Amino acid sequence: MIKDREESLNMDEGEIDIQNRVIIFDTTLRDGEQSPGAALNVSEKVELAHKLEEMGIDVIEAGFPVSSPGDFRAVQQISREIRDCVVCGLTRAHRKDIDAAAAALEDAARPRIHTGLGVSDSHIFHKLRTTREEALERGVEAVKYARRFVDDVQYYAEDAGRADPEYLYRVLEAVITAGATVVNIPDTTGYTSPGEFGALIRSIVENVPNVDRATISVHCHNDLGMATANTLAGLLNGARQVEVTVNGIGERAGNCSLEEVVMALRTRQDLFGLRTGVDTRRIYPVSRLVSTLTGIPVQPNKAIVGANAFAHSSGIHQDGVLKERTTYEIIDPRDIGVPDSEIILSARSGRAGLRHRLTELGYTLDDDQFEKVYGRFLEVADKKKTVDTRDLEAIVNDEARVFFDETYHLEQVQVSCGDRSIPTATVHIRGPDGQSICDADHGTGPVDAVCRAIDRVIGESNELTEFSVQAVTEGIDAVGSVTIRIQAEDPVRENGNERRVFSGRGSDTDIVVASAKAYMFALNRLIAARREAERLAKT
Ligand code: KIV
Ligand code: ZN
DSSP states (O other), rough: OOOHHHHOOOTTTTTTGGGBBBBEOOOTTTTTSSSTTOOOOHHHHHHHHHHHHHHOSSEEEOOOOOOOOHHHHHHHHHHHOOOSEEEEEHHHHSHHHHHHHHTTTTSSSEEEEEEEEEOOOOOIIIISOOHHHHHHHHHHHHHHHTTOOOOOEEEEEGGGGSOHHHHHHHHHHHHHHHHEEEEEEEEETTTOHHHHHHHHHHHHHOOOOOOOGGGEEEEEBOOTTTTTHHHHHHHHTOOOOOEEEEGOOOTOOBBBBHHHHHHHHTTTTTHHHOOOOOOGGGGHHHHHHHHHHHHOOTTTTTTTTTTTOOOOOOOOHHHEEEEEEEGTTSOOOGGGTOOTTOBBBOGGGGHHHHHHHHHHOOOOOOOHHHHHHHHHHHHHHHSSSSSHHHHHHHHHHHEEEEEESSEEEHHHHHHHHOSSSSOEEEEEEEOOOEEEEEEEOOOOOOOHHHHHHHHHOOOOOEEEEEEEEESSSSSSSSOOEEEEEEEESSSOOTSSSSSEEEEEEEEEEHHHHHHHHHHHHHHHHHHHHHHHHHHHHHH
């Protein structure tokens, strides 16, 4: 399957050496989405899948179909729309999981089932409560069963980083004999060091007799901050598929980050001698999109995509870069698609100027979305006089990146506060029946007062767990971007007890208004999820 894609890849340097081609397996939509509060809805996942496809990702792990109706529908929809990538669904080594994955992947051009179970004694004895032999047998059965539905079956040997290598070799040999096309070696707990992990991959190459019939994949977690180093060590020792997420999001400390591995391979081609099919100029826009959709900010000093990754603050460094960029920069920001922030617009730029700039930045908006963005653009231009790329990004995220029906719409917010007064907020909210409701409340501060006033109108029980403000641009008149997380009863879980996190975002030159928008966003998302759960329960 991958071979077909490789043969069709149009690479500069003539003949492609398949041995040197690294397959990029993106699991942002599965492992990445397991980050607390990152939950995406189906439309958001489909939009992201398209961006990953445009970027040249080889395999998209679109979800875990048996885990929830939403995950099933996301895998199904992505299978229907994505043509240039392998689409993969995760399962445990259970027939019902594999049935669900096979059904969700039915329309995929290139379906892959990713099944497996634990191989460390800790997983076998404590989690699975079984024996090594039985676990091996279950794994083999799962692969054989999955092969009834698809030709491409990937096997994960969970917690391989802490397993007895001799047992691991036996499991891998058996599942390859049973039909696995890819064997995934996860360092599930992020426990290993690069030297150890590289040696483990080398030992698999040397000790699993039929390993040449499968691709070795590496899946490293970042608990000790070594996910990227371990992944690269895996490649140096024979792995040819890497499992990564955009911005490194994922369980606990996250997964290996896509942008770090891809840029390490590209920047140090001399060292690794390996290549990917990724269009690196898509890295930055996709990183921004993932951060926007998940509500997980990128830390400023994050390698490759952090806000400071190309900032030079000391005079000596600035001087060096001005004289010759490569003095202190090993990557040209344009190679990862960092937009030119020098280009600014003003109210006089008009519709045509705004449309042109949005197109340059890779946004395709329909007419309705464009009109909303234009209206907000004029408001911001009026307040700030000039609007740069980051302001525009914040406006588009607010106005054109809402993938659910807004049940309640914030029409107006007014706050009174100060060191001698009780913070009080009044809000006007349009409800589902089109009526505008006005209410007011006070709080410990202006944001608290606004949230309480909104609660009086909407009445959705929840707990606000996180609130963060970031300036989108520099200066006192900057647009502020607020991210809010709320916790509420999960509408999808059948037992009704589990809580789920919903994130919301909003931006404005007034951070109290931005906070009100972010809170409304999270509440509308919660209400949309509840509606969807009710709809699914009826079908
Ligand atoms: O970390 C892990 O082991 C996993 C597997 C399910 C592949 O995510
Ligand atoms: Zn994982």
